[in-house]
Amino acid sequence: MTDMPWSVDTDEPKDAALWTAALLAVGRALYLANTFEAKCKAAFRVRLILDAIASHGDQWAEPAAAAADADATLARAITTFNRGDGEQLLRVLHRARDARNYIAHEGGNFNGLFFTSEDHLLDKLLRLRAEVHCLALGDDLVSQLIHEIHRKTDSGRGLDPGQRRTMPDYAGTVDRWVFGDADLLERLHERQERHWWAGTEPCTD
Structure with a gap:
């Protein structure tokens, strides 16, 4: 039978050990993917804050942080590295x-x-x-x-x-x-x- 629309069954898959190792690998890969995105956004936030302070003074730190939080997509975060980073x-x-x-x-x-x-x-x-x-x-x-x-x-x-x-x-x-x-x-x-x-x-x- 190949028609199995449900994602989980009450029976074990044929090679349970292989599937357990595969799903563990997927979970760990997803953890790395999520933390990579979070770190890029954190670096983006810091860079915007530092730029704002350098240009306008300390009073601009909070507005810059709010702007970074509102615009912190992964693609946007990576574009901020395009300033002398190579x-x-x-x-x-x-x-x-x-x-x-x-x-x-x-x-x-x-x-x-x-x-x-x-x-x-x-x-x-x-x-x-x-x-x-x-x-x-x-x-x-x-x-x-x-x-x-x-x-x-x-x-x-x-x-x-x-x-x-x-x-x-x-x-x-x-x-x-x-x-x-x-x-x-x-x-x-x-x-x-x-x-x-x-x-x-x-x-x-």
């Missing part, structure tokens, strides 16, 4: 935005747990893995910016900003966290070896 950075962030959109809207769309084939599921996960990689590259850049904002804020308040942190191989760390199930990784590797076209075009890194 073309390469912008390409990575725009690709990360596309990855975020894919993950949010298509990341868990497997056409049903109870009749989708294993190959179809693995192909969808290979695409998700490629998009998570692109998202991680952008998230790393925005996280570095947020980290520097926090350090400068602490320093301006007379607080110890602490040691500057970095996350070497952040994209690899993210990949292992999202797709770290050993059996899932083995199946993804085998599927990709048999079907090299699976996934999507690489992102800029």
Whole structure:
């Protein structure tokens, strides 16, 4: 039977362990997508406030914050990086935005747990893995910016900003966290070896 319009059934899917690992990966990818968007909007808010203060004085901080909250779409937030931040950075962030959109809207769309084939599921996960990689590259850049904002804020308040942190191989760390199930990784590797076209075009890194 392939006609199963309900999203959840009382029976377990054929390969419950694989589906559990897949849905865990989707949930973690969605968490990363949501936090990436939140960090971009936070950076956008800070930049608008700082620009307003620099141009008009401290009294403009609150109106600038309100304006940022009203206009804080992800696309709008990323455009604020287009002021001396570098073309390469912008390409990575725009690709990360596309990855975020894919993950949010298509990341868990497997056409049903109870009749989708294993190959179809693995192909969808290979695409998700490629998009998570692109998202991680952008998230790393925005996280570095947020980290520097926090350090400068602490320093301006007379607080110890602490040691500057970095996350070497952040994209690899993210990949292992999202797709770290050993059996899932083995199946993804085998599927990709048999079907090299699976996934999507690489992102800029």
